[in-house]
Amino acid sequence: HAKVNGRRQTCFFDAAMSRDLARRREVEAELRGAIQKNELSIFFQPIVDLSTGRIRTFEALVRWFHPKKGEMRPDEFIPVAEETGVIVTLGNWITAQAARAAAQWPADVTLAVNLSPLQIKAPGAALGIINALREAGLDPARLELEVTESLFLDDSEATDAFIRELSERGVRFALDDFGTGYSSLAYVNKYPFRKIKVDRSFVSGPDVSRRTEAIIRAVAEMGAQLDMEIVAEGLETIEQVTAVRDAGCTLGQGYYFSRAVPDYLAAMLLAQERDEELMRKTAS
Ligand code: C2E
Numbered sequence: 001h002a003k004v005n006g007r008r009q010t011c012f013f014d015a016a017m018s019r020d021l022a023r024r025r026e027v028e029a030e031l032r033g034a035i036q037k038n039e040l041s042i043f044f045q046p047i048v049d050l051s052t053g054r055i056r057t058f059e060a061l062v063r064w065f066h067p068k069k070g071e072m073r074p075d076e077f078i079p080v081a082e083e084t085g086v087i088v089t090l091g092n093w094i095t096a097q098a099a100r101a102a103a104q105w106p107a108d109v110t111l112a113v114n115l116s117p118l119q120i121k122a123p124g125a126a127l128g129i130i131n132a133l134r135e136a137g138l139d140p141a142r143l144e145l146e147v148t149e150s151l152f153l154d155d156s157e158a159t160d161a162f163i164r165e166l167s168e169r170g171v172r173f174a175l176d177d178f179g180t181g182y183s184s185l186a187y188v189n190k191y192p193f194r195k196i197k198v199d200r201s202f203v204s205g206p207d208v209s210r211r212t213e214a215i216i217r218a219v220a221e222m223g224a225q226l227d228m229e230i231v232a233e234g235l236e237t238i239e240q241v242t243a244v245r246d247a248g249c250t251l252g253q254g255y256y257f258s259r260a261v262p263d264y265l266a267a268m269l270l271a272q273e274r275d276e277e278l279m280r281k282t283a284s
């Protein structure tokens with residue numbers, strides 16, 4: 001009986017693998033046409049100042065509305081885009097679109113864009129970003145690039161040059177998904193990060209445990225010493241917001257505040273905020 005089961009499992013596994021492979025091939029082929037067909041769109045999720053409640057930044061998050069498969073999350077197609085090299089074209093398009101939207105916001109609101117390692121190591125990567133900013137009319141000081149620790153796994157000159165070149169022009173860098181990679185402190189020390197985003201896994205669950213809170217507190221203290229802001233990701237409840245604020249995080253992001261929304265809604269959130277402030281001022 002066990003033997004039959006074993007064989008069945010093997011068959012099932014093979015079938016699942018080839019299905020997976022077929023789906024990846026399909027995604028790759030379709031991804032190349034998706035930009036032209038207008039199936040991709042950039043959404044924006046606010047990053048909020050935890051002491052004032054004001055929106056300080058919008059993070060650009062790409063969405064793919066596939067005519068047959070429905071909404072596809074970046075976790076599904078970004079890896080395929082990386083493996084196939086499509087990420088360079090896709091990444092340039094994302095930065096250009098996001099910068100165009102951000103140019104319409106008040107000047108104190110910044111834009112955060114995620115970059116994948118392959119995109120950064122491609123020739124002309126820094127120039128692509130500079131050009132996108134220039135065309136959109138967005139001040140480089142209003143752009144923040146989010147990178148993950150995987151960027152530094154092979155320490156390449158291309159990465160150093162990219163970060164140096166853009167830093168010199170005023171672009172800022174944030175270390176994303178902090179706490180999930182390797183040797184985090186070495187990178188924190190080597191590169192001019194302005195922000196550290198503590199990974200969502202640290203706050204997930206109904207409440208933030210005392211141990212987790214101690215870790216966040218330690219990171220926040222380091223941030224304060226090094227003049228870096230600490231962002232807590234994945235805040236879904238008021239309890240989590242309070243816990244990370246008490247632990248010293250200055251910025252927060254998550255469904256508690258807002259999901260990622262289309263550009264017109266992002267602009268509306270900002271307008272609403274401005275109206276409320278105006279009302280408060282006239283009332284007092
Ligand atoms: P990330 O940069 O760490 O982005 C945060 C992810 O967490 C987003 O998922 C966001 O929708 C989700 N999120 C935010 N708040 C909450 C919350 O309170 N609860 C939960 N459960 N989730 C929350 P998304 O949009 O699916 O993106 C996933 C990842 O894909 C991103 O992680 C980023 O690494 C990558 N990605 C997204 N857009 C781009 C892009 O334009 N370019 C590149 N290279 N990567 C991107």
Ligand code: MG
Binds near residue numbers: 059114146176
């Ligand atoms: Mg990010």
Ligand code: MG
Binds near residue numbers: 176177199200
């Ligand atoms: Mg993250």
Ligand code: MG
Binds near residue numbers: 177
């Ligand atoms: Mg992530």
